Amino acid sequence: MLRIHDTRTGRAGQLAAGRAVRMYTCGPAAGRRAHVGDLRAHLLSDLIRRVLERQRVRVVACRDIADAGRPAAERGHDDAFVADTSALNLRPPEHRPSAGENVEAMIELVAGLIERGHAYATPDGPVFFDVRTFPSYGEISGYRLDPLEPAGPGRRCHADWALWEPGEEGWESPWGRGVPGRHVGCSAMSLRFLGPRSDVHVGGIDLRFPHHENVRAQSDCAAGHEVVRQWAHSEHVLFDGRAMAGAAGNVVLLSDVVAAGLDPLAVRMAFLERHYRARLDLTWDTLRAADRAVRGWRSRVAEWAESVSVPLSQAHVDRVEAAFDDDLDTPAALRVLRELEGDESVAPGAKFETFLHLDQVLGLDLSTDIGKPRLPPPGAAELLAARARAYEAGDWARADRLREELAELGVRVSDTPEGQTWV
Numbered sequence: 001m002l003r004i005h006d007t008r009t010g011r012a013g014q015l016a017a018g019r020a021v022r023m024y025t026c027g028p029a030a031g032r033r034a035h036v037g038d039l040r041a042h043l044l045s046d047l048i049r050r051v052l053e054r055q056r057v058r059v060v061a062c063r064d065i066a067d068a069g070r071p072a073a074e075r076g077h078d079d080a081f082v083a084d085t086s087a088l089n090l091r092p093p094e095h096r097p098s099a100g101e102n103v104e105a106m107i108e109l110v111a112g113l114i115e116r117g118h119a120y121a122t123p124d125g126p127v128f129f130d131v132r133t134f135p136s137y138g139e140i141s142g143y144r145l146d147p148l149e150p151a152g153p154g155r156r157c158h159a160d161w162a163l164w165e166p167g168e169e170g171w172e173s174p175w176g177r178g179v180p181g182r183h184v185g186c187s188a189m190s191l192r193f194l195g196p197r198s199d200v201h202v203g204g205i206d207l208r209f210p211h212h213e214n215v216r217a218q219s220d221c222a223a224g225h226e227v228v229r230q231w232a233h234s235e236h237v238l239f240d241g242r243a244m245a246g247a248a249g250n251v252v253l254l255s256d257v258v259a260a261g262l263d264p265l266a267v268r269m270a271f272l273e274r275h276y277r278a279r280l281d282l283t284w285d286t287l288r289a290a291d292r293a294v295r296g297w298r299s300r301v302a303e304w305a306e307s308v309s310v311p312l313s314q315a316h317v318d319r320v321e322a323a324f325d326d327d328l329d330t331p332a333a334l335r336v337l338r339e340l341e342g343d344e345s346v347a348p349g350a351k352f353e354t355f356l357h358l359d360q361v362l363g364l365d366l367s368t369d370i371g372k373p374r375l376p377p378p379g380a381a382e383l384l385a386a387r388a389r390a391y392e393a394g395d396w397a398r399a400d401r402l403r404e405e406l407a408e409l410g411v412r413v414s415d416t417p418e419g420q421t422w423v
């Protein structure tokens with residue numbers, strides 16, 4: 001059974017079995033293109049889903065689109081994001097609510113919080129959440145209220161945040177025209193689409209505070225109980241050792257990876273190489289290495305596909321599945337697969353079945369090269385032709401020399417009654 005580290009309690013908890021698991025993932029930040037680092041949290045949701053579905057647990061996922069009141073040009077970011085998620089083989093969520101279409105639910109949530117004494121309106125100012133009415137505030141991130149910090153205008157406490165902000169633009173509400181506060185949407189949409197109890201809320205580590213603290217406070221105070229059972233966070237992604245930022249000039253989009261001639265799933269592979277709770281420092285070198293690794297496995301799978309069919313290696317499957325169940329230990333899972341790849345005692349047909357079976361969770365499209373005519377690497381075609389001639393002419397010494405040259409290019413030649421073959 002899948003166990004996932006819960007950021008709030010600091011313990012690994014079992015994600016429920018035998019019924020649907022409800023999972024909320026915060027959508028990408030509004031107003032900018034999502035970069036490869038942003039996609040890591042969404043891979044985390046996808047792995048949770050794939051592992052659970054393999055265990056026959058139904059997953060109901062919700063991911064919001066943060067387009068409330070955004071100009072049309074920025075809504076194009078949502079389409080680009082969805083294209084990125086499908087290029088990364090992330091399965092689409094069941095619910096994709098947009099903030100702009102759920103303002104009414106947000107207004108209801110804010111009204112309910114005022115009614116229950118957790119929020120207060122200020123004259124001509126915002127409606128604030130009254131953080132001191134929620135004593136367990138800070139449990140996710142370890143944040144502690146500083147009782148000495150001055151509250152600031154209109155607020156009862158410095159850490160109170162706006163649930164509704166008045167403005168000329170926006171929507172009509174009991175507190176005048178305005179827009180919902182930036183944390184309200186995720187509470188309202190999670191309660192509306194997943195119900196009053198959900199199993200796991202997923203996001204990047206930078207959302208832990210204040211976003212998730214505020215979402216938790218709003219949801220719990222509206223529902224009157226702990227709404228989310230577990231919080232799961234993926235660690236930061238750096239590029240060339242620094243946080244990806246426009247100012248640092250190191251923002252890499254998935255489309256940049258594709259433009260560099262790499263498979264988009266190289267990014268998925270690079271993510272899998274590192275545990276989701278460990279910081280990941282990407283470079284073009286690591287992406288190229290991940291690309292080679294994915295392509296290498298695809299050609300091995302295609303090669304094994306031509307062998308006699310035998311059942312998969314249950315021992316290896318069990319070890320990989322145990323690694324996934326243990327808080328998604330993907331580096332351990334990949335180590336087992338590499339061990340299997342090189343294990344001469346396992347029949348190629350069994351390797352084929354095992355890799356394909358586990359690709360249901362890996363999501364690396366490992367079967368794509370099966371049955372495809374394989375092209376020899378650059379320079380190998382001439383050598384193969386020369387060797388075939390040497391072999392036919394009985395020039396064994398020359399045939400052997402050419403075999404060695406081909407091996408250096410990664411091409412393994414064998415001689416069969418039908419002639420020379422290579423892999």
Ligand SMILES: [Zn+2]
Pocket residue numbers: 024025026186201202203207212
């Ligand atoms: Zn979130």
Ligand SMILES: [Zn+2]
Pocket residue numbers: 025026027186211215
């Ligand atoms: Zn959110």
